[in-house]
Amino acid sequence: MEKFSVCIAGGGSRYTPGIINMLVSQQDRFPLERLVLFDCESERQAKVARYARILFDEYYPGCEIVETCDIDSAFEGVDFVFLQIRAGRMKMREKDEKIAIAHGCVGQETCGPGGFAYALRSVPAVCEITRAVRRQSPDAWILNYTNPDAIVAEAMRQVFPGDDRIICICDMPIGLTEIFEYLLDPEGNTKLDPRYFGLNHFGWFEHLYDQDGRDRIDEVREIIATMDPIQPGMLGLDEDWAFTYNFMQTQVRDLPGYIPNNYLQYYLYPKAMLAHQDPTYTRANMVMDGDERETFEMLDRVAELGRIRGTEFEAEASNLDGHGEYIVNLALALAYGTGDDFILMTVNDGIIPNLSPDMVVEVPCRVGADGVRPYRQAPAPTFQKGLMENQHAYERLTVEACLEGSYVKALQALTLNRCVNDLPTARALLDDYRVANEGWWPELR
Numbered sequence: 001m002e003k004f005s006v007c008i009a010g011g012g013s014r015y016t017p018g019i020i021n022m023l024v025s026q027q028d029r030f031p032l033e034r035l036v037l038f039d040c041e042s043e044r045q046a047k048v049a050r051y052a053r054i055l056f057d058e059y060y061p062g063c064e065i066v067e068t069c070d071i072d073s074a075f076e077g078v079d080f081v082f083l084q085i086r087a088g089r090m091k092m093r094e095k096d097e098k099i100a101i102a103h104g105c106v107g108q109e110t111c112g113p114g115g116f117a118y119a120l121r122s123v124p125a126v127c128e129i130t131r132a133v134r135r136q137s138p139d140a141w142i143l144n145y146t147n148p149d150a151i152v153a154e155a156m157r158q159v160f161p162g163d164d165r166i167i168c169i170c171d172m173p174i175g176l177t178e179i180f181e182y183l184l185d186p187e188g189n190t191k192l193d194p195r196y197f198g199l200n201h202f203g204w205f206e207h208l209y210d211q212d213g214r215d216r217i218d219e220v221r222e223i224i225a226t227m228d229p230i231q232p233g234m235l236g237l238d239e240d241w242a243f244t245y246n247f248m249q250t251q252v253r254d255l256p257g258y259i260p261n262n263y264l265q266y267y268l269y270p271k272a273m274l275a276h277q278d279p280t281y282t283r284a285n286m287v288m289d290g291d292e293r294e295t296f297e298m299l300d301r302v303a304e305l306g307r308i309r310g311t312e313f314e315a316e317a318s319n320l321d322g323h324g325e326y327i328v329n330l331a332l333a334l335a336y337g338t339g340d341d342f343i344l345m346t347v348n349d350g351i352i353p354n355l356s357p358d359m360v361v362e363v364p365c366r367v368g369a370d371g372v373r374p375y376r377q378a379p380a381p382t383f384q385k386g387l388m389e390n391q392h393a394y395e396r397l398t399v400e401a402c403l404e405g406s407y408v409k410a411l412q413a414l415t416l417n418r419c420v421n422d423l424p425t426a427r428a429l430l431d432d433y434r435v436a437n438e439g440w441w442p443e444l445r
Contacts, residue, residue, distance in 0.1 A: 002031075002335075003031045003032060003033035004030065004031065004032055004033065004079045004080060004331075004335065005032070005033055005034040005035075005036070005077055005078045005079050005080075006023070006032060006034070006035055006036070006078065006079065006080045006081075006082065006331070007035075007036040007037075007038055007074055007075055007078045007080070007081045007082070008020075008035070008036070008037055008038065008081075008082045008084070009038045009039075009074070009081055009082065009083045009084065009085055009129055010038075010039060010082075010083065010084040010085040010086065010146075011036075011037025011038050011039040011045040011048055011049070011067060012037075012039040012041050012043075012044030012045035012047070012048055013039075013048075013084055013085075013086065014291060014292045014295040014296070015084060015145075016037070016048050016084075017048060017051055017052075017295060017298075017299065019082060019084075019327060019328070020035070020048075020051070020052050020055060021055070021317050022325055022327075022328045023035065023060075023328060024055060024056065024059050024060050024317070026328055026332070027060055027063075029332060030328060030331060030332050030335065032060075032063045033063065033064065034063065034064040034065075034066060034078075035052065035056075035063060035064070035065050035066070036066045036067075036068065036074055036075075036078065037049050037052065037065070037066065037067045037068070038067075038068055038069070038071070038074035038075070039069060039085075040069055041069075041089075042069050044296075045067055045069070046067065047296060047299040047300065047303065048299060049065060049067040050299070050302075050303045051299045051302050051303070052065050053065050054302055054303070054306065054307060054308055055308055055317060058307065058308055058309045059308075059309075059317070071128070071129065071132045072132055072135065072136055073136075074132070074136075075132055075133045075135075075136040075137050075140065076136040076137065077136070077137060078133075078136075078137045078140050079137075079140055079141065079335075080140060080141045080142075080143065080331050080334075080335075081129075081133050081137075081140055081141070081142045081143065082143050082145065082327050082331075083126065083129060083130075083142055083143065083144045083145060083146055084144075084145040084146055085122070085125055085126070085129070085146050086146075086147075087118075087121035087122050087124075087125045087440060088118075088121050088437075088440055090284050090287060090288045090292060091284075092117075092118075092121065092436075092437070092440065093109055093114070093118065093283075093284040093287075094282060094284035094285060094288075095117075095436045095437075096109070096113075096114035096115075096117040096118055096284075096433075097109070097114050097277075097282040097283060097284055098279060098280075098282060099113070099114075099117070099429065099432050099433060099436060100112060100113040100114045100419075100429065101274065101277055101279045101282070102279065102432075103425055103428055103429050103432070104274065104425070105270070105274065105419050105420055105425065105429065106266050106270050106273045106274050106277070106419045107274075107277055107279075107282050107283075108266050108273075108283070108419075109147060109148070109283065109284075110147050110148035110149070110150075110201055110263070111148075111201060111263055111266040111267065111419060112266055112267075112270070112417060112418075112419030112420065113414060113417065113419065113420060113426075113429045113433070115147075115148040115151070116398055116410075116413060116414055116417065116433075117433045117436075117437060118147065118148055119148050119151040119152070119398050119399075119402065120398070120401070120402050120410075120433075120437065120440075120441045120442065121437065121440045121441065122146055122147065122148065122151070122152055123151065123152060123155040123399060123402045123403070124402065124442060125146075126144065126146050126152050126155065126156070127155065127159050130142060130156070130159075130160060130166065134160075134163075139165065140165065141165050141167065141331070141334050142165060142166045142167070143167050143169055143327055143330060143331065144156065144166065144167065144168045144169065145169060145170070145327060148200075148201075149168055149169075149170050149200045149201070149345070150199050150200035150201060150202065150345070150360065150362075150391075150395055151395050151398050151399060152168060153168035153200065153345045153360045154360050154395045154396060154398075154399045155399045155402070155403070156168060157347055157358070157360055158399055158400075158403065159403070164371050164372070165371065167330070167344060167345075167371075167372060168200070168344070168345040168360070169326065169327065169330060169342070169344055169345070170200050170201070170343075170345070170362070171325075171326040171327075172201065172261065172262075172263070173194065173196050173203070173205075173261070173343040173362070174194075174326060174342075174343065176205070176259075176261065176262065177192050177194045177205075177208070179235070179245065180192055180194075180205075180208055180216075180220045180259075182235065183220060183223045183224070183227070184210075184216060184219065184220060184223070190210055190211070190216075191210065191211050192208045192209065192210055192216065193208075193209040193210075193211075193341070194207070194208055194209075194343065194364070195207035195208075195209070195364060196343050196362070196363065196364060197352060197361065197362070197363050197377050197380065197384075198261065198361065198362055198384070198388060199359070199360065199361060199362055199388055199391055199392065199395070200345055200360075200362050201261060201263035202261065202263065202264060202267070202362075202387070202388065202391050203260075203261045203362050204258035204259065204260050204261065204384060205217060205258060205259040205260075205261075206258055208220055208259075217258075217259060220259065221252050221259060224248050224249055224252045224259070225249055225252050225253055227249070229242075229246050230242045230245050230246050238286070238290070240283060240286060243276060244262050244265065245262065247262070247265050247269075247272075248260075248262055248265075250265075250269070250272075251264065251265060251268070251269075258384075266419060267387070267391075267418040267419060268418075270418065270419045298313060298316065301313070326342075329342075330342055330367065333367040333368070334367060334368075334369065334371070335369070336369070337368040337369030337370070338367070338368070339366055339367070339368050340366070340367055341364055341365065341366055341367070342364070342365055342367050343362060343363065343364050343365070344362065344363070344365045344367070344372055344374075345360050345361070345362050346360070346361065346363065346365060346372055346374045347359075347360055347361075348360070348361045350376075351363055351374050351375075351376055351377055352377045352378075352379065352380050353377075353379050354379040354380055354385060355380055355385060355388060355389065355392075356389065356392060358396075359388070359389075359392045360392075360395075361374075361388075363375060363377055387418075390416060390418065391418075393416055394413050394416040394417050395413075397409045397410075397412050397413035397416065398410070398413040401413055401444065402441075402442055403442075405442050405443050405444055405445050406444065406445070407430070407444040407445055410430055410444055411423070411426055411427055411430055414426035414429055414430055430444075
């Protein structure tokens with residue numbers, strides 16, 4: 001069986017151990033010859049690399065582990081690049097969120113002005129990495145997870161037109177599908193095949209077919225509309241995510257027919273979302289004090305022990321997260337032409353016939369060795385079409401502002417964003433973000 005060479009760009013990410021665990025668990029289906037970790041922060045990456053070497057020594061002998069901060073050597077001779085960087089890390093996310101809240105707007109990682117600020121850091125970095133990949137491994141599959149994924153995908157469309165081996169992905173639709181499966185059947189015997197359309201973090205479930213071909217969407221809507229509130233800790237959800245899933249009740253009750261992606265709460269209910277936020281302790285603070293700290297404490301402890309097998313971390317190594325599972329399953333489908341279905345981002349080009357052809361939509365696709373084949377969709381209803389065309393204009397202007405260094409287009413983009421919708425506020429946000437992102441953003445003129 002062919003063995004693959006994989007590079008994880010963002011080797012020092014808190015998500016990387018989960019991806020590594022998944023690769024180990026799938027060694028019989030997706031065997032590796034070499035795993036490369038690439039990051040610009042050597043100290044963080046070194047901790048992940050130590051964990052990887054201990055894990056592979058015990059569970060996956062024979063696979064070479066390489067760590068590097070050199071952008072060219074990282075991608076030499078690789079088959080897959082799992083691209084999941086965070087330009088500015090969590091401290092810049094904290095600034096993104098708190099500056100937005102200070103101006104009376106939602107502070108969120110990918111939505112609203114926070115997502116805009118993050119995009120102007122992410123796009124140049126992702127483009128630089130993609131160019132390096134294409135210099136060293138022209139035929140490598142680039143599976144991009146970098147947020148804000150919708151805007152990064154639009155940048156990839158503009159900067160690398162026709163490169164069908166770049167695939168932008170998000171596990172949110174499948175994560176929601178798994179929640180719906182649980183609501184229908186906590187025993188886990190029901191599997192759903194979703195029909196979904198929209199943009200990334202901006203879409204709707206239209207149908208939810210079970211294994212018998214029955215559409216269960218009305219049943220799921222009724223369960224959501226009438227269920228008792230989810231408490232933190234249930235389904236592994238923290239306080240913030242419990243609030244998010246509980247708020248789906250409001251969306252389902254207000255909007256008939258479909259089930260919206262939970263991220264639409266920020267665009268359709270920005271006042272309610274702002275009222276829920278603590279201006280002194282945002283989601284970035286929660287992650288830094290929670291998952292990120294716990295992940296790196298685990299890495300340090302494994303390094304001290306020098307082993308995983310027979311320790312408390314043995315179960316951790318087999319506890320596969322959805323982030324790692326989704327990206328590895330997609331790589332499997334591309335490597336072996338399985339024809340499995342995934343919800344992916346792709347250029348519209350008539351897939352949803354009444355939307356702009358250059359819009360990057362998120363729809364069900366069949367994935368084989370030749371890449372992504374999207375399924376054609378029905379025309380979008382007027383309400384959804386209006387929302388998506390506005391969001392697409394915002395995303396396109398954001399990318400153009402970044403690539404052209406245009407202050408005017410940046411201002412126009414922020415003004416269009418549904419979480420802002422006010423030009424003076426957009427200008428104040430933009431000017432504060434320029435100061436906070438000095439050295440990270442391209443110069444805007």
